[in-house]
Amino acid sequence: MHTIGLTPFDWLIIVSYFGFVIGIGIYLRSFTRSHEDFFLAGRKNSSWVAGLAFLSANLGALELLGMAGNTFKYGMFVAHFYWIGAVPAMLFLGIYMMPFYYSSKIKSVPGYLKLRFDEKTRVLNGIAFAFMTLLVSGINLYAMALVLHTFIGWNWDLSMWVSAGTVAVYVTLSGLLSAIFTEIIQFFLIWFGLFLVAIFGMIELGGIDQIFHRVNELYTSVSYTTLWSSSGDATRNGMMVTWSGIVLGLGFVLSFGYWTTDFLVVQRAFSAKDLRSARMTPILASFFKMAIPFIVILTGLIAIVLAHDPKSGFTLLNDGGQINYDSTLPLLIVRYYPAGLVGLGITALLAGFMAGQAGNVSAFNTVWTYDIYQSVINRNASGKHLLWMGRVATIAGILISVGTAYWAKSFPSIMDYMQAIFSWVNAPLFATMLLGMFVWWITPNGAFWGLVAGMCSSFFLYLAVKFDWFAQSLITMSSVQSDMAANFWRAWWAWLICVLVTVGVSLLTKRRPKEELVGLVKGLTPEASDRDVPLVRRPAFYAVISLAVFLLLNIIFW
Amino acid sequence: MSDPRMKTIWFFVGLMLLLMGALTFLAGIYQIFVPPATHTILAESHPNVWWGGLMMAFGAIMYLVDRKQTP
Numbered sequence: 090m091h092t093i094g095l096t097p098f099d100w101l102i103i104v105s106y107f108g109f110v111i112g113i114g115i116y117l118r119s120f121t122r123s124h125e126d127f128f129l130a131g132r133k134n135s136s137w138v139a140g141l142a143f144l145s146a147n148l149g150a151l152e153l154l155g156m157a158g159n160t161f162k163y164g165m166f167v168a169h170f171y172w173i174g175a176v177p178a179m180l181f182l183g184i185y186m187m188p189f190y191y192s193s194k195i196k197s198v199p200g201y202l203k204l205r206f207d208e209k210t211r212v213l214n215g216i217a218f219a220f221m222t223l224l225v226s227g228i229n230l231y232a233m234a235l236v237l238h239t240f241i242g243w244n245w246d247l248s249m250w251v252s253a254g255t256v257a258v259y260v261t262l263s264g265l266l267s268a269i270f271t272e273i274i275q276f277f278l279i280w281f282g283l284f285l286v287a288i289f290g291m292i293e294l295g296g297i298d299q300i301f302h303r304v305n306e307l308y309t310s311v312s313y314t315t316l317w318s319s320s321g322d323a324t325r326n327g328m329m330v331t332w333s334g335i336v337l338g339l340g341f342v343l344s345f346g347y348w349t350t351d352f353l354v355v356q357r358a359f360s361a362k363d364l365r366s367a368r369m370t371p372i373l374a375s376f377f378k379m380a381i382p383f384i385v386i387l388t389g390l391i392a393i394v395l396a397h398d399p400k401s402g403f404t405l406l407n408d409g410g411q412i413n414y415d416s417t418l419p420l421l422i423v424r425y426y427p428a429g430l431v432g433l434g435i436t437a438l439l440a441g442f443m444a445g446q447a448g449n450v451s452a453f454n455t456v457w458t459y460d461i462y463q464s465v466i467n468r469n470a471s472g473k474h475l476l477w478m479g480r481v482a483t484i485a486g487i488l489i490s491v492g493t494a495y496w497a498k499s500f501p502s503i504m505d506y507m508q509a510i511f512s513w514v515n516a517p518l519f520a521t522m523l524l525g526m527f528v529w530w531i532t533p534n535g536a537f538w539g540l541v542a543g544m545c546s547s548f549f550l551y552l553a554v555k556f557d558w559f560a561q562s563l564i565t566m567s568s569v570q571s572d573m574a575a576n577f578w579r580a581w582w583a584w585l586i587c588v589l590v591t592v593g594v595s596l597l598t599k600r601r602p603k604e605e606l607v608g609l610v611k612g613l614t615p616e617a618s619d620r621d622v623p624l625v626r627r628p629a630f631y632a633v634i635s636l637a638v639f640l641l642l643n644i645i646f647w
Numbered sequence: 648m649s650d651p652r653m654k655t656i657w658f659f660v661g662l663m664l665l666l667m668g669a670l671t672f673l674a675g676i677y678q679i680f681v682p683p684a685t686h687t688i689l690a691e692s693h694p695n696v697w698w699g700g701l702m703m704a705f706g707a708i709m710y711l712v713d714r715k716q717t718p
Contacts, residue, residue, distance in 0.1 A: 094685070098674035102667050109663055120653050138656055273656050274663055281664065281702055289689055427687045429674025429695040433667060 093241050093423055099432025106436045107255055110274070110443070114259025114267045124475040127264035128196060128455045130360040138273065139366060140373030143357040145272035146448040148279060150441030151232050153385055158414030160389020161396075161405070163573065164304075164313030164327035165646065166335075167389065168382045172316075173340040175378045176639040178348035179371040180632045186349055187358060188616070189526055191367040193608055196359070198352040198522075199460040205525045205609045207533040208464065213540060214518060215460035218352060219453055221514045223486060226449035227493020233442035234494065239406075240419045241435065249494055252439065256447045257487040260454075261480050265360060268444070268451040272357075275437075275444040276377075282437025283384050286418065289425040290391030297387070303394045313393065316646045323574070330574035334565065338577025342584040343512065346519035353452040364617075368628040375635045379642060385418075392417045395424075446490065454482040512551075516580040517543020517587035524591055529610045531591060534598040539591025547583035655716050661709030668702025671695050 095103075121127050134142075160167045195201045199218065203211035234249040259267040294300050301314045312319035312326050319325040320332035348354060348371065361367035395403035403424060406413035422434040458479050463470050470478065521540050524531045554561045554575060565578045606613050619627050675695030683690075 096674065096683075098670055098677070102670050105666055105670070106663075109659075109666075113659060116654075270656055270659060274660055277660050277664060278667075281667075281698075281705075285694065285698060289694070293688055423687075425688055425694075427675070427690050427695050428678055428683060429671035429699060432674075433671055436667070 093419075093431060093435070095241065095431060095435075096428040098429045099435070102429070102432035103436050103439065106278075106440060107251070110267075110271050111255060111258050113270050113274075114262040117263035117266050117270065121263040121266060124458075124472045124479060126266065127476050127479050128458065129356075130264070130266040130269055132360060133362050134269065134360045134366070136361060136366040136369035136373055138269065139357050139361040139370040141276050141377070142269040142272045142360070143354055143370050144374040144377050145276040145444060146354050146357055148276065148381070148441065149229060149445030149448075150236075150438045151229055151445065153279070153283065153438070153441060154232075154236065154415045154418050156385040157389045157392070157418040158416070159573075160386050161392050161417050162327070162414050163571070164308070164311075164393075165316060165386060165390070166320075166326055166328040166330070168316060168386050168646065169335055169339055171378055171382045171386075172639055172642055173335065174344045175348060176375045176635060177340065178344040179375040179378065180635060181345065182349045182355070182358075183368045183370065183372040183628055184632055185611070186522075186526060187368045187371070188364065189609060189611070189614070190355065191359065191361070191364050196459050197456050198350055198355055198518075199456060201609075202521070202525070202536070203460075203464070205606070206536040210521075210533060210537045210540060211460055212465060213537065214514075215456050215464070217514045217544065219456050219461065221510055222353065222449040222453040222456075223489050224493055224510060226446050226453070226486070226490040228497050229442060229445050229449070230490055231494040231497040233439070234498075236415075236419065236438065236442075239416075240423075245498075249491065252443050253446070253487050253491050256443050256450065257484055260447050260450055260487075261483045264454070264479060264483075265356065265451045268447040269357065269360065271440070271447055272444045275440040278433075278437045278440045279384070282433045282440075283388075283418070283422075285430065286421045286425055286434075287384055287387040287391070290388060290395075290421065294391060294394055300387070300390050300394055304390055307393065307397050314390070314646075316643055318647050328573055329571040330565075330577060334574050334577045334581075338574075338579075338581045342516050342519060342580040343577065345523075346515035346517075346580065346584070347511070350518045350522050351515055352456060353448055356452055356455065365626070365628065369631065372628055372631045372635060376638070379635075379638060388418055388421055392421060446487075450483055450486045450490070453486045454479045457482045457486075512576065512580040512583055513544055513547045516547060516583040520584045520587035521591060524588065525610070527611050529603060529606055529613055530595060530600050532595040532598045532600050535591045535593075535595030538594045539587045539589075542590040543583045543587025546586040547579060550579045550582060655713045657709045657716065658713035661706045661711075661713060664702045664706030664709060666706075668699045668704075668706055670699070671702060672699030675699055 125131055156167055156170065190201060193201060193204055195204065199211045199215040202214055230249055230253060233252060234245045237243040237248045238245045259271065291297060291300065294303070304313050308327070310325070317332060320330070320335060323329045323331050358367045358370040361370055392403070392405070395401040396405060403420065405420065406416040422431065426434050458475055462478055463475065517540055520543060521536050525536060550564060553559055554564065561575050564582065565574050603613055608614050624630050672695065675693050678695065679693060
């Protein structure tokens, strides 16, 4: 394909972004004096700042490109990732889990496992999380270089080193604070840089109704424009999954596993200035999360219509006979954006990639420093030493990410393992956290062996299907299925195995006394009542509004 | 972010949108006088002009939010 031509205006926009984020890192350096400032942004953020950062940490460019492409492939069912696959879990985190996380003054999610269970469970999760974040960070970097090389013709090595170097500078200087600042800037850039694609698509095709009508004309036996009405039969929807797979796999295990236990996002809530702000963080983020489909789902549906209209001249890239679904969004940018806007669109994608890497690295340096280095290697480290170690871990993390990116380049199928890695770490961890927070008699040994069994089973199920040890239908319990359906069901089984092993071992091993678990387990912890707080100041009030919007969206697009 | 000497995030968001909006706007004005060789869909509506203007207006609002929050 022809690469996107850039005018001097576009270049100025891209270069100014790089200068801007480095400038922010330098500016915030003088406000980063202690390890708490570096790792937790001083616990001073408002719920708006923490909430936007909470959402943006998840809103990487890889996700935007991937989900727009997935909509082209699977249809509107992809919106489940933004609605049932996010909102209930975010509200549950804000209402039920955050009081335990925030009030125990932990610095990381593995830190909670140490307080609730023991050191070995904390270290196991810390190592798994550190490994996952660096792998994801490197694969993000690889994907970024690939996109820039394919669409703009930039040099692969140069674009990767420049963006990794920029992230290294600002995160090393001011830690989580600069990561949060750049994530919020990224949030606005994504809306201003990419929403116009959806607006132009609607103008060109005559509005949302016309887009839906034309997609329905193209697919008569399979629904690409509904959320639930075609979920009773896997053969009737583009994702080839039933409602039970969506609800149990995505809506329950994968969603709750990610949004309530993944330290990458939860760390942003820990940076809030007080408990109310921490609880409001995921609740506020849920409103913005529900709006993202108006960029990604709409662009995916617009691309379906254009690609099936020979007069439009629009086709997705074809890599050796395989359709490149991820090319959906960049090709629409080429179609609609003139000079200036092209630079803005590319900057939005760049910002997404870089903020995603900064998020992963800032989560990694915290878990490495507190949950591995201080916990296992140097128990008596001073605060000043921990701050120094955080900066060293940042640089080391970036270098390992770059190494992972080169590895991914020479071994592209590593991309296939991404989903396996997520369900390997997050799905069983959610079972451990849920049991740990709500069932007092779960024992340290039960949690540890449950986590080991859940992680191993998830990975085994992935390998078993990959290498045909047994049929995928055994996992999905359906004669038809897609890779996405298999992901949902694998997460569910890993979660269930973790629950069963945790409960079984807990029944046979020594429990911790109840008095040691005060503040960590529901039922043993006095709950602060907000009865005297005005209704409009209560997190639950906003959670109910969010839930109502969520239900309304599901009904409208049923 | 309770350090009174620190600029709020809204200042940086405002500055970024003002800068990028201005560059997008200028690119649009330039293309009115020097039409580009390649034509994009709906280019006749000059989206870089009005979208750049919108970004500048939003950036200015963010700047005002910062002024209001800064003691």
